[in-house]
Amino acid sequence: MILHALNGYYHRMLDDPDTEMPAYGTSIENISYALVLGEDGSLQAIEDLRVGEGNPSRPRKLPVPAAVTRTSGVKANFLWDKAAYVFGADGDGATEKNRERFAAFNDFLQVIGKEIDDAGFAAVEKFLSRWECTQSEEIVGRFQPWEEVCNANLVFRLDGIPGYIHDRPAVQREWLKFGQQDSAAPVGQCLISGEENVPLAGVHTPIKGVRGGQTSGGYIVSFNASAFVSYKQDKASVAETSAFAYTTALNALLAADSRQKISIGDTTYVFWAKRPMPLEPFLADVFAPSEAVGKESAEQDDRKTAKDIHGLLKAVRDGKKPTDFMPDLDTDVQFYILGLAPNAARLSIRFWQETSFGDLLDKIGKYYQELNIVRQYDSEPEFPPLWRLLVQTATLGKAENISPVLAGGLTRAMLTGCPYPQNLLPVVLDRIRAEHDVTYFRAALLKAYLLRNTKTEEVPVAFDPERKDSPYLLGRLFAVLEKAQEEAIPGANATVKDRYLGAVAATPQLVLPMLLKNSANHIAKLRKDSERRGRAIYLDRMIQDINCELDNYPKTQTPEQQGLFMIGYYHQRKNFFTKNIQEG
Incomplete structure (x- = not known):
């Protein structure tokens, strides 16, 4: 099926006079x-x-x-x-x-x-x-x-x-x-085209451009031991013309300047449609938007494409039909996604999906619905690309430290709608504990995981003062305690967040009483300043209101509860810096 789809893409591109797809007997080389x-x-x-x-x-x-x-x-x-x-x-x-x-x-x-x-x-x-x-x-x-x-x-x-x-x-x-006239090749039936009595390819052209692969290329069809022989054939029955077609198409998709490929972790993904469509490079802008997206481009078409993709993502995230935004969009066209990873002189097939473009949009729309959370800063992307999310799970925020297993699992969840990797939640919590920072991207990942992988029915997009879940309230309470310290001791070398964020999320009963005692001192200090007395009353009232909704402080919290704690903390912190506009 993979070879057949690549063969179809080759012939589709060969019929397009605007492409540089080489004809049989030629190849595109670096000269x-x-x-x-x-x-x-x-x-x-x-x-x-x-x-x-x-x-x-x-x-x-x-x-x-x-x-x-x-x-x-x-x-x-x-x-x-x-x-x-x-x-x-x-x-x-x-x-x-x-x-x-x-x-x-x-x-x-x-x-x-x-x-x-x-x-x-x-x-x-x-x-x-x-x-x-x-x-x-x-x-x-x-x-x-x-x-x-x-x-x-x-x-x-x-x-x-x-x-x-x-x-x-x-x-x-x-x-x-x-x-x-090359008579050395055996003759047989091609498994791609179905043609009979055609010369079969002995060695297929190497595939180049897979991240981490050999510079000389690798193979997705090859044999080197009798254990791999079946039906008395020591080679795949692929005609020379078909072998040329599928390898040429795949190498074109993997070219350095291709917008139909993206590398996530140790896997390189390529994608294409069965028929021409203007949004064929759509996934590249979901994984990693080009530099032209969101900026003034030299070409009007580039600006229009960037605007269309943003509008399309917004429509599918909000549960609308893609055709409501782009009436001429063909959602029935078949769309293919292939994931390749290096394996010595061969290439491993890590991912293969054949679906309609409309179904793919539905999956991506659900993915962005789950990720949707209020942004910490307006400059942050409304639709965070996958690589930005994965970097938030890596040590020191370096791409080379991204777990290949986590990257592959998150990509699969995005494209197929399957559950997120089980290690996503503990990895995100570990990074928050290590860096003492609940970023927009980490909060989005926590929200998405809770919605899809647990029985959590709803996680709010923005601050919800009516929510009564104990973990969410505890997160809010900790944010208020941190705010009281910041205002009482501006410029402190280490805040309660730096010292206790991970501990209070995991063991509230052990940490919160001590933090409340310190907070009373912070508020008392604010009361002594006539200009900040109002802030002291406001923060003290918030602490009391939240505590009134809590029956007790739990000894421990599960990872899922810690995730909701971090979201409550993130929402409350964001709310502190959001200007409340009252209509007169």
């Missing part, structure tokens, strides 16, 4: 330089194809004859390759191994091009026939710095003629003919 040749094979110039300003610049993505898979040994590409193959030399010089690579490049050219009648191809043949590997550094250095060229991928161009030699019609015809 840094073009060797400009005269018709006599002389090297006229070395053209720098790299893009980007400043240093370092990056290679240009170009379609070239499909790259070979180098698992071992020497294998050359056709009309493009690394300097070691094209020049027979690299940073180590013209070693014996590099000379072998140069010979393989030349031989492969002759095998395919023996019937090519083309001036550009002939120029490459002449260039190779007269090239001296030992003089590579000297000759190349006349045009470009050898240390930059010696490790780069190169293509060829005929002087005065636009385009590259590998794109010339006569060359392309022979390259495709060569691929079709």
Whole structure:
């Protein structure tokens, strides 16, 4: 099913003239330089194809004859390759191994091009026939710095003629003919397309771009032991054309500039729709909004997309239908999400979901309903991206300290509607105890967990003075005690929050009597100041009102009760700094 969906995406993109999806027999590779040749094979110039300003610049993505898979040994590409193959030399010089690579490049050219009648191809043949590997550094250095060229991928161009030699019609015809005449591949039925008697791929193209994976790429379809063989087949029955399609599509989704991928923990997620839709990169803005979102963008379309996504999220969070906000939105289109993680030379399938876009929006809407809580500061995001939430669970607030298990579980809960990971609550409480801080993001996570994973029927979005739950009232009480200390002793080095937040949440009966005694001293100090006497009366009355609703202080509280305690504390603290506007 995964391969079939990726194959469909490839053909969808191939039919779109505005995309750069390569056709069969080609691949998109990183190319840094073009060797400009005269018709006599002389090297006229070395053209720098790299893009980007400043240093370092990056290679240009170009379609070239499909790259070979180098698992071992020497294998050359056709009309493009690394300097070691094209020049027979690299940073180590013209070693014996590099000379072998140069010979393989030349031989492969002759095998395919023996019937090519083309001036550009002939120029490459002449260039190779007269090239001296030992003089590579000297000759190349006349045009470009050898240390930059010696490790780069190169293509060829005929002087005065636009385009590259590998794109010339006569060359392309022979390259495709060569691929079709490859009789070494076994024949069978393709499990993706269903076609019969088609050449089956022996080795599939490596998948690159998965965080933590090998730079050479990994595989989601591969075999290396007889234990994996079934039905007397030692390879998956995937046609060469289908293998090219699904690997090309997946590599395009995983490209560095793709807005259809995101990395959470040790897993990289890609997502796509069965049919074209303007909100296809929608999930990227849920996981990690682009820099253009919320800022003035250079393109009007970018501003409109950002506004549409924010409005759509608000609509689904508030329980409205997506089509109420965007009438033309196709909610029935199939949507696919694939999660990949590195596993040596292979890739593990961590997550796979096939659903309608409308169902996905419903799941995300419920997720944001549960997270919805009053923001501590107006500058904080109304729809917190997943990575911001996960960072709040990590030691020192560093992304590298995020638990992969927690990241995967929270992502799965968001996308499928399943319960949140059981370790989410203790992890958030541990970070609050360690840092003495109930942030907006942590309060949101606590609220979401209590609503979905426990029998808590309702957790308020903002301060609720009518709520009578003991944990919520205890949280409010602690916030008032902290406020009394802040006003009585401004600028104190350590507040009651810094010393007792975790302890009072876990064991109220042990800690609160001592804190109330100290609070009486704080309020007495405020009463002595005529300008702050009103504040003393206000805070003292709040403490008494909350205590009147409490039968007793429990000896201990469960983690779930501690979570509600932290929300009560957060709400009361926010209420202290919220201006009350009374209508006259």
